[in-house]
Amino acid sequence: MKLLVKAALGPALLAVAACGGKGDDALADNAAEAYEAQADNVENMADNVTNEATEDALENKADALREKGEAKEEAIDRSDIDTRTMTESQKEAVANKM
Numbered sequence: 001m002k003l004l005v006k007a008a009l010g011p012a013l014l015a016v017a018a019c020g021g022k023g024d025d026a027l028a029d030n031a032a033e034a035y036e037a038q039a040d041n042v043e044n045m046a047d048n049v050t051n052e053a054t055e056d057a058l059e060n061k062a063d064a065l066r067e068k069g070e071a072k073e074e075a076i077d078r079s080d081i082d083t084r085t086m087t088e089s090q091k092e093a094v095a096n097k098m
Helices: 002-019 024-047 052-079 088-097
Strands: none
Touching (some): 024 088
16 A cells, blocks of 8 residues: 555655746746747748748748747756746846746
8 A cells, every 4th residue: 555655646746846846947838938939920920921932941940949949948947946036037038048
């Protein structure tokens, strides 16, 4: 029974420990979401062009934006910074720098 409880609680405790509670996860998510929104806009532009080469270029740009957003999200999360006492402009600067 103890083994079953440990097996069930292990992943949950690991997730909580990884979080750290410093606010960096929310900042990382916000950065990724901002790039995702940009990528969606570029993809919408691609859907509205008639030139296939331009459409492909825009879709490639959208993919690159998504990858950049994911990279920023990972960098901010790895940094494990404490954002609880940061101003919004400081958070923006961190999100744009990473």
